C-alpha cells in the first residue's frame with residue numbers, strides 16, 4: 001500500500017496507542033509510538049522525522065504542552081495534533097497558539113482521527129508546495145534589483161523605508177522598461193517578509209488593457225444579478241489580494257470615473273462590490289505604476305488631481321538608464337551571467353572593453369528591458385568568448401556619428417543676424433518633438449527647469 005506519511009503517537013495509555021497504531025497502519029501510514037519514557041519524546045520525533053505527531057495533552061511525567069514547545073523550539077518540521085481527554089477548549093486553544101495545527105477530543109472515533117489526519121497532511125503538503133512555487137516564482141519573476149548608481153542607491157533606501165512602514169499606497173513612476181514592475185515586486189516581497197504572514201498574493205492588473213467596465217468588475221467584484229451577465233457573485237481583486245499587494249499597472253490610462261472610485265477605496269480602505277451594499281474592509285498595499293507624466297496629465301484634466309496627491313504621498317521615480325550610465329556595465333554583466341546560465345552557454349564569459357564603451361554611450365530608449373533583450377540575443381546567437389562591438393545591434397554600433405560632440409561646438413551667427421525669439425521657439429519645438437511632448441524631458445534637453453519651459457511656452461505662444 002502507498003505510504004501515506006509518517007505518524008508519531010504519544011500517549012501514556014497503551015490501549016489508545018495500540019488501537020490508533022493498528023488503525024493507522026491499516027490505512028497506509030508508517031507509525032511509531034511512545035507511551036513511556038516521555039522525556040525522550042522530542043529525540044524520538046527528531047530521529048523518526050514524522051509528518052504528524054498525535055500528542056496527548058495530559059501525560060504523567062511531562063506535560064504535552066511542554067513537549068509541543070520542545071518540538072517547535074528544535075525547529076522540527078512535524079505538524080502536531082493534540083489529544084485532549086476532556087472538552088477543555090481553553091487548553092486546546094493555547095496549544096493552537098503554540099503551534100499545534102488541530103486537536104481531537106477523547107473518546108474519539110477512529111474515522112474522525114483519519115479525517116483530521118488526512119486534512120492536516122494535505123494542508124502541510126499544500127503549504128510546502130506553495131512555499132516551493134513561491135520560491136521558484138520569485139526567482140523567475142522578481143529577480144534582483146541591480147544598480148549602484150547614486151540615484152539607484154537613493155531609490156533602494158527609499159524603498160526600504162516604504163516597505164518597512166507598510167505604506168498602503170505607492171506610486172512608481174518611470175519610463176517604459178525602467179523596472180517599475182520589478183520594484184513593485186521587490187516592495188511586495190519586502191513587505192510580506194516583514195509581516196511573516198506566509199503566502200501573500202501579488203496581483204497585477206493592467207489598467208490600459210481592459211475596457212473600463214470590465215476593469216471595474218475585475219477590481220471591485222460584483223453581486224449576483226448586478227448586471228445581466230452576473231450569474232453568480234464574484235470577488236474583486238481588492239478582496240482577492242487580501243493582505244497582499246495589488247499592482248495597478250499603467251494607472252495613467254485609467255478613466256476618470258474609475259479613478260474617483262479608486263480614490264474612495266484608498267481613502268476609506270473598503271470596497272463595495274458592483275450592485276452590493278456592504279462595505280468590505282480591505283487590507284492590501286496598492287502600488288500604482290505609470291510611464292506617463294502624471295502632473296502633465298493632471299494639467300490636461302486627464303488625471304484626477306486628488307488621486308494624484310493621494311498617490312504622490314509615497315512616490316518613487318526610477319530614472320532612465322541614460323541618467324545613470326554607471327549601472328550599464330553592472331546590468332549588462334548581470335544579464336550576461338543570468339542568460340548564459342539559463343541557455344547553458346559555456347563559452348561567452350565577458351564583454352570586451354570596446355563593446356562596453358558602446359553600451360555605456362548608448363541612450364537606451366527602451367531602458368533596462370532593451371539592454372536585457374540585447375544581451376539575451378547575443379547569448380543565444382553568438383559564440384565568442386567576449387561580446388565584441390560588431391555583435392551589438394546596429395543602432396548601438398553606429399551611434400558615434402549621431403553622438404553630438406557638444407564640446408567646442410558653437411552656433412555661428414548668420415551674416416544677416418537672427419531673431420532670438422524665433423530661434424528659441426524653434427529649439428523648444430524641436431525639444432518637445434524629440435521628447436514626444438513630455439515637458440519634463442524636453443526641459444532636460446534644453447537644460448532648463450520644467451517651470452521655465454512652461455513659462456517660455458506660454459510667453460512664446462506655443463500652446464496648441
Ligand SMILES: Nc1ncnc2c1ncn2[C@@H]1O[C@H](COP(=O)(O)OP(=O)(O)OP(=O)(O)O)[C@@H](O)[C@H]1O
Pocket residue numbers: 142143144145146147174175176177178179180181182183291331368369372
Ligand atoms: N535594476 C534592474 N535590475 C535587474 N533587472 C531589471 C532592472 N530594471 C529592470 N529590470 C528588468 O527589465 C525588464 C523590464 O522591467 P519592468 O517590466 O519592471 O519595467 P516597467 O518599468 O514595468 O516597464 P513598462 O513601463 O514597459 O511596463 C524586466 O525583465 C526586469 O526584470
Ligand SMILES: [Mg+2]
Pocket residue numbers: 180181249289
Ligand atoms: Mg510594467
